[in-house]
Amino acid sequence: MVGLLEIRRRKLQFALIAAVFALVSYLVLMITGLGIGLNELAGSALLNFDADRLAYADTAGKSVIRSEMSQETVDRVSTAPGVEDAAPLAYVAANYVMPDGEIGSAAMLGYDPGTIAEPDVTEGRQLTPDDTNGILADRRFLSESGLDIGDTVTFQLRLETVEMEIVGEIDEGAFFFQPAIYVLRPTLLDLKYGNLPADARPVASVVLIQGTPESDAGEGYEVLDKQTAFNNIEGVQGQSATVTSLQVFGYLVGAMVIGVFFYVLTLQKIGQIGMLKAIGASSGFILLQLLIQVLAIAAIGLVISIGLALLTERAIKGGGEIVPISFTTNAFIVAGVLLLATSALAAFFSGRQVLRTDPIIALGQQL
Amino acid sequence: MLSVSNLTKTYQEGDREVQAVRDVNFGGEPGEFIAIVGPSGSGKTTTLAMLGGLLTPTNGSINLNGREITELSPRELTEYRRLSVGYVFQANNLLPFLTVRENLLVMSWIGARKDEGKPRADQLIEELGLSHRADALATQLSGGERQRVAIGRALMNDPEIVLVDEPTANLDSVRGRQVVEMLVRETKDRNKLTIMVTHDLDMAALADHIYEMHDGVLTPSHASAA
Numbered sequence: 353m354v355g356l357l358e359i360r361r362r363k364l365q366f367a368l369i370a371a372v373f374a375l376v377s378y379l380v381l382m383i384t385g386l387g388i389g390l391n392e393l394a395g396s397a398l399l400n401f402d403a404d405r406l407a408y409a410d411t412a413g414k415s416v417i418r419s420e421m422s423q424e425t426v427d428r429v430s431t432a433p434g435v436e437d438a439a440p441l442a443y444v445a446a447n448y449v450m451p452d453g454e455i456g457s458a459a460m461l462g463y464d465p466g467t468i469a470e471p472d473v474t475e476g477r478q479l480t481p482d483d484t485n486g487i488l489a490d491r492r493f494l495s496e497s498g499l500d501i502g503d504t505v506t507f508q509l510r511l512e513t514v515e516m517e518i519v520g521e522i523d524e525g526a527f528f529f530q531p532a533i534y535v536l537r538p539t540l541l542d543l544k545y546g547n548l549p550a551d552a553r554p555v556a557s558v559v560l561i562q563g564t565p566e567s568d569a570g571e572g573y574e575v576l577d578k579q580t581a582f583n584n585i586e587g588v589q590g591q592s593a594t595v596t597s598l599q600v601f602g603y604l605v606g607a608m609v610i611g612v613f614f615y616v617l618t619l620q621k622i623g624q625i626g627m628l629k630a631i632g633a634s635s636g637f638i639l640l641q642l643l644i645q646v647l648a649i650a651a652i653g654l655v656i657s658i659g660l661a662l663l664t665e666r667a668i669k670g671g672g673e674i675v676p677i678s679f680t681t682n683a684f685i686v687a688g689v690l691l692l693a694t695s696a697l698a699a700f701f702s703g704r705q706v707l708r709t710d711p712i713i714a715l716g717q718q719l
Numbered sequence: 720m721l722s723v724s725n726l727t728k729t730y731q732e733g734d735r736e737v738q739a740v741r742d743v744n745f746g747g748e749p750g751e752f753i754a755i756v757g758p759s760g761s762g763k764t765t766t767l768a769m770l771g772g773l774l775t776p777t778n779g780s781i782n783l784n785g786r787e788i789t790e791l792s793p794r795e796l797t798e799y800r801r802l803s804v805g806y807v808f809q810a811n812n813l814l815p816f817l818t819v820r821e822n823l824l825v826m827s828w829i830g831a832r833k834d835e836g837k838p839r840a841d842q843l844i845e846e847l848g849l850s851h852r853a854d855a856l857a858t859q860l861s862g863g864e865r866q867r868v869a870i871g872r873a874l875m876n877d878p879e880i881v882l883v884d885e886p887t888a889n890l891d892s893v894r895g896r897q898v899v900e901m902l903v904r905e906t907k908d909r910n911k912l913t914i915m916v917t918h919d920l921d922m923a924a925l926a927d928h929i930y931e932m933h934d935g936v937l938t939p940s941h942a943s944a945a
Contacts, residue, residue: 353828354814354817354825354828356726357816357817357821358814358816361816361817361856362816368865419900421790500857519766611844623811624811624814626811627808627811627812627814629797630771630773630807630808630827631800631801631808631825631826631829631833631872632797632798632799632800632802632804632830633797633877634797634801634829634830635797637828637829639832645806710773710774712768712773712774715808715809715810
């Protein structure tokens with residue numbers, strides 16, 4: 353009650369303290385959010401697959417780019433024991449011409465409607481098996497290219513030019529740092545292998561799997577779980593290391609600043625704490641007051657910083673230029689728990705140190 | 720009820736031993752107002768702090784109502800300060816962000832006489848003539864009012880002994896006298912043993928017994944005989 357009353361009576365002072373906490377926490381959250389955003393750019397489409405695992409051709413070195421599977425291999429994966437559901441997916445990197453003439457890149461994925469590989473449409477409609485020239489384009493693709501549902505996109509593949517129509521918008525993210533677009537698998541195979549006779553063509557890059565196959569390899573294929581598959585995306589590992597280091601340093605510096613901050617704050621209360629101790633308050637009572645106070649400030653600061661972070665994310669995503677930024681509930685929880693725990697620890701240790709001081713000295717009594 | 724014998728406190732100052740309090744003997748009964756007079760550095764506050772369980776004596780005995788204070792553990796000392804002692808310090812008595820009433824209620828918040836906190840606080844506020852200031856913040860009070868609130872808090876836990884350290888240090892003589900008179904009145908009305916430390920002989924003259932302290936040695940004052 354003393355701790356909370358002090359906050360109520362010294363609103364301005366504690367508002368400033370909460371503001372400092374909020375700014376440090378905001379910084380930590382922004383570093384985290386930018387890191388997550390960058391990682392999502394590397395392959396959120398893969399993480400968003402409605403699958404637990406991915407099967408690759410065993411000659412591909414676990415690379416989606418290099419993996420090419422025959423119909424027989426796809427069938428073997430689909431019927432392997434432990435596989436509950438499976439769907440082939442084909443990938444090709446595609447260039448397209450933007451309305452202003454510039455060339456853009458996209459990650460084109462070929463799927464079969466009705467399978468687990470089919471993405472959710474957020475606007476427009478799904479592809480039907482007759483939409484051989486239809487595409488589902490990611491939100492990012494639309495905002496980067498300035499195109500919209502109903503527009504025609506010109507793709508350039510194998511020295512050919514193909515016109516396709518955007519029929520739906522999806523929110524699957526990116527693949528290999530390019531926005532994902534989905535087309536029918538036969539369409540993609542025609543674009544990718546048009547010059548090959550039908551019986552010599554691969555039919556898919558990977559197979560999406562739901563369930564837990566009994567074996568993580570079979571004739572001509574091997575299976576990775578989705579997270580490992582994500583980490584295997586070219587460039588992700590190095591980038592992840594950088595992003596993780598940034599986050600760790602962000603947390604570390606943020607936690608230290610906040611820790612030192614609350615430490616100094618508590619040391620300033622030495623007179624007040626000495627008086628409470630001198631009139632017979634137990635150490636438990638005093639520590640509890642400090643803890644309540646610090647946690648209240650930290651909680652308020654944290655809420656403000658989360659609000660600021662979400663507003664920043666909206667502003668960035670709303671603006672024309674696309675900076676990869678993304679917040680997950682998980683990121684908020686980790687940052688929140690870490691900063692709250694640091695605050696509590698700082699309050700506890702500084703409180704204990706102050707409590708060790710003789711109350712008669714803490715009071716500043718002239719002996 | 721209070722019996723102090725051979726009370727001694729020695730400090731180590733560098734490689735020098737300083738005897739702040741030397742072989743002090745005295746006693747007191749409920750309803751008595753005792754003043755200890757002496758110049759600063761004479762050991763008055765050190766004596767008071769030992770009586771209040773804030774300092775551990777180097778030697779000697781403090782017996783309050785049959786309990787030996789010098790033998791209490793740190794935890795028991797905290798409880799002794801909370802339940803048995805009313806202490807008015809030289810300074811830093813009040814929490815500045817709390818009102819007059821809340822500064823008194825702090826005692827029940829920390830666990831002293833929890834159930835009777837509110838009525839007791841209001842009664843003390845009235846007795847001390849602070850009713851119109853009950854909801855004022857401590858920072859808005861005058862020096863004399865602050866000292867009265869500190870006395871009120873010292874009486875909140877219905878203590879066995881009231882210890883007052885230089886209550887008039889920051890007050891003019893008129894207000895200082897009012898505060899000491901109030902202490903005397905509370906001592907008599909509530910039948911408490913009060914020990915006041917001061918360097919002001921005029922204030923000490925209001926006490927039942929006066930002791931003088933010089934270089935750590937306590938002697939009955941001639942003034943008290945008069």
